[in-house]
Amino acid sequence: MAALTEKVLTRNIGLDDQHDIDAAVGRGAYSRLATALKLAPEAIVEEVKKSGLRGRGGAGFPTGLKWTFMPKETTKPRYLVVNADESEPGTFKDRMLMERDPHMCLEGMIISAYAMKASLIFIYIRGEFVLGWKRLDQAIAAARAKGYLGRNILGSGYDVDIILHRGAGAYICGEETALMESLEGKRGYPRLKPPFPATFGVYGNPTTINNVETLACVSFIVERGADWFAGIGREKNTGPKLYCLSGHVARPGVYETETGIPFRTLFEEHAGGLLDRKRTLKAVIPGGSSAPVMTAAECDDLPMDFDSLAAKGSMLGSAGVMIMDDSVCMVRALARVLKFYAHESCGQCTPCRIGSDWIYRIVKRIEDGGGTPGDLETLFSVCDGMVGKTICVFADAAALPARSFVNKFRHEFTDHISMKGCPMTRTARV
Amino acid sequence: MSEHLQTGIEFARAGKGLSDETLRKIDEAIARYPSKQSALLPALWLAQKEQGFCSLEAQAQVADKIGVSPAFVAGVVSFYTMYHTKPVGRHVVDICTTVSCWLRGADELVQHVEDRLGIKVGETTRDGRITLRTVECLGSCGTAPMCQIDDDYHENLTFDAADRVLDGLR
Numbered sequence: 001m002a003a004l005t006e007k008v009l010t011r012n013i014g015l016d017d018q019h020d021i022d023a024a025v026g027r028g029a030y031s032r033l034a035t036a037l038k039l040a041p042e043a044i045v046e047e048v049k050k051s052g053l054r055g056r057g058g059a060g061f062p063t064g065l066k067w068t069f070m071p072k073e074t075t076k077p078r079y080l081v082v083n084a085d086e087s088e089p090g091t092f093k094d095r096m097l098m099e100r101d102p103h104m105c106l107e108g109m110i111i112s113a114y115a116m117k118a119s120l121i122f123i124y125i126r127g128e129f130v131l132g133w134k135r136l137d138q139a140i141a142a143a144r145a146k147g148y149l150g151r152n153i154l155g156s157g158y159d160v161d162i163i164l165h166r167g168a169g170a171y172i173c174g175e176e177t178a179l180m181e182s183l184e185g186k187r188g189y190p191r192l193k194p195p196f197p198a199t200f201g202v203y204g205n206p207t208t209i210n211n212v213e214t215l216a217c218v219s220f221i222v223e224r225g226a227d228w229f230a231g232i233g234r235e236k237n238t239g240p241k242l243y244c245l246s247g248h249v250a251r252p253g254v255y256e257t258e259t260g261i262p263f264r265t266l267f268e269e270h271a272g273g274l275l276d277r278k279r280t281l282k283a284v285i286p287g288g289s290s291a292p293v294m295t296a297a298e299c300d301d302l303p304m305d306f307d308s309l310a311a312k313g314s315m316l317g318s319a320g321v322m323i324m325d326d327s328v329c330m331v332r333a334l335a336r337v338l339k340f341y342a343h344e345s346c347g348q349c350t351p352c353r354i355g356s357d358w359i360y361r362i363v364k365r366i367e368d369g370g371g372t373p374g375d376l377e378t379l380f381s382v383c384d385g386m387v388g389k390t391i392c393v394f395a396d397a398a399a400l401p402a403r404s405f406v407n408k409f410r411h412e413f414t415d416h417i418s419m420k421g422c423p424m425t426r427t428a429r430v
Numbered sequence: 431m432s433e434h435l436q437t438g439i440e441f442a443r444a445g446k447g448l449s450d451e452t453l454r455k456i457d458e459a460i461a462r463y464p465s466k467q468s469a470l471l472p473a474l475w476l477a478q479k480e481q482g483f484c485s486l487e488a489q490a491q492v493a494d495k496i497g498v499s500p501a502f503v504a505g506v507v508s509f510y511t512m513y514h515t516k517p518v519g520r521h522v523v524d525i526c527t528t529v530s531c532w533l534r535g536a537d538e539l540v541q542h543v544e545d546r547l548g549i550k551v552g553e554t555t556r557d558g559r560i561t562l563r564t565v566e567c568l569g570s571c572g573t574a575p576m577c578q579i580d581d582d583y584h585e586n587l588t589f590d591a592a593d594r595v596l597d598g599l600r
Contacts, residue, residue: 077464089528089567120464127475127512128568130581163462168471168510171566185470185496187509203465246530246571253572289529289567320571322530336532340566346509 004232004258008240009216013100013254019135021142024103030148032219036111037156039222044115048218050226052238056093057083057174057211058288058317060306063218069198070116070206079202080118081183081209082109084125084132085167085174088288089340090320093242093254094212098125098132102139106162108215110149111222113160116208120161124179127168136164171344175392176209178346189348190392213242233259237305245271247323248279260305267299267323279325283409287317289337290397292404293330313404329424330409331416334402335363341398352395355386359402366413369421376406376413448491452480456495470496470506474513483514511565519554519561521599524578527564530571539575540564542589546596560599 007013017023024030036044049064070078082105086094097105113121125133140162143149151159165183167173173182177191180202201207217239221229229239241259243266246252250272257266263284267273274281281296286304292314302308306316324333338360345356362379365371383399390396406413415423448456459472473495477488484492484507486500493500507513514522525543527536540551547555547562554561570576573585577592584595 086569087567090530090571092569092571095569126569127510128578131583165468166471166475168474169512169565170510182471183468184465185467185498185506187506244572246574247533252530252574285529322533322571324533328533333529336527336529340528343566 051229056213091318260303285322288320334405349390371417528567531574534574
């Protein structure tokens with residue numbers, strides 16, 4: 001298991017002309033597509049399985065295994081849906097890839113579609129990403145004109161095209177079944193599973209949904225082999241990984257390292273440590289705001305990978321690493337986190353519709369000085385009524401962080417209640 | 431044609447409908463998809479591009495094109511935050527206030543912009559120039575605080591930088 005010694009996904013990110021197809025091709029774009037089209041689709045699936053690649057969108061599900069769920073024999077069209085609805089607070093890696101290197105994104109999608117024998121690719125990009133949408137739109141037209149997309153790609157006999165679909169502002173549409181509903185022209189309500197998308201996806205046809213970064217990795221697995229990919233990172237947590245650092249950090253941004261880099265190395269060596277050196281690190285949300293919060297002590301030398309974070313009761317999620325120094329009031333921070341979920345609950349399931357708003361109001365009331373001794377008990381009781389009791393995991397994504405903030409910083413909540421307000425002075429807190 | 435669709439068309443005729451150009455583009459969008467209804471979001475984007483918001487008249491015309499009821503379209507419009515159901519200013523300023531932006535001073539930025547424009551969040555300046563909103567995470571957390579103005583992101587905002595951008599809006 002080795003560290004990443006070069007940039008892979010981000011190596012052309014800093015160049016100003018990389019979105020231009022001629023410039024991108026000059027730097028190797030679509031050469032991996034040519035390689036892939038000479039292989040049998042099943043061989044690519046096998047290679048991706050062997051690489052250990054896990055989904056970069058949040059769940060960390062093994063990508064190759066997911067692909068094998070697609071039916072082997074079917075008369076229906078098969079679809080690849082690209083989840084470019086990057087909306088998890090703290091996450092901004094896919095936006096960068098699409099804006100700065102759209103052809104690398106497309107190449108991975110086309111190779112993956114070929115591996116799954118898909119006849120059509122849908123890219124669902126969030127409505128706010130106008131630049132990314134324009135860049136992808138231009139890139140798709142350019143790729144089509146050059147024969148990397150469309151009929152008989154590079155003389156291989158394989159046909160596939162891309163429909164670029166723009167969302168219109170709804171966090172829940174990042175949930176794969178809500179995304180499919182939205183793609184079908186409806187409100188983004190998650191579907192009950194089963195049936196899973198591989199058997200009943202878009203228009204009821206076999207569908208696989210993958211994240212932008214996940215698909216970008218596939219090109220390089222084809223180019224360099226599964227062993228190369230599997231040799232980077234840690235066991236079962238392999239390959240290059242994009243980490244998004246934000247909050248109270250000296251150099252916020254996207255960092256590409258091996259999966260499972262220790263938190264301290266990522267935070268101190270790559271991102272320059274705390275924004276204000278006189279302060280101390282207080283808390284870290286390691287995987288987007290749906291990931292339970294961790295104390296500074298818990299993070300320290302912890303490998304930032306799927307399994308290590310899960311073992312600590314949190315998750316790598318979309319690798320949106322949010323840094324909080326000791327100026328932050330954790331009650332106020334939780335109120336800010338929960339306001340997001342109260343706003344974004346789609347309203348389909350009662351425990352989530354009522355619960356996400358309820359827990360927000362409880363925490364806001366505690367922060368504002370109106371908390372009562374029974375409030376934390378009520379908060380936990382509402383959380384219990386949410387976790388695992390809804391169609392999708394949105395309710396869990398609101399309730400689990402709520403529990404973690406209270407469990408790990410309980411004295412701040414009880415102090416707020418007993419002192420009828422925030423003990424931190426106006427100037428000391430954010 | 432079902433009864434509710436006829437009602438929708440009559441309603442559309444009563445108000446300001448979409449131009450032939452936009453209706454033609456909606457047909458093009460429909461042709462791009464394997465299923466007509468998938469063109470609903472693109473059609474609403476086209477309607478909003480022409481009118482600045484999704485008027486009830488436009489919604490009825492879109493419903494007719496897609497083959498669903500105006501009520502169904504209204505249900506979709508209200509689900510997504512980026513569709514406006516009422517006229518907005520010539521520019522819409524959306525300031526992100528979610529966790530990472532909040533940690534980097536988004537609340538103070540909102541306060542500053544409110545003072546600068548003399549309006550509160552949710553309001554439009556009297557001259558119809560700017561509508562100010564706060565929004566949830568725009569996926570620009572590494573360059574916080576930030577805002578989206580119409581199609582463009584403005585990142586790493588200081589008060590001065592925000593003033594310059596706002597003053598430049600006509």
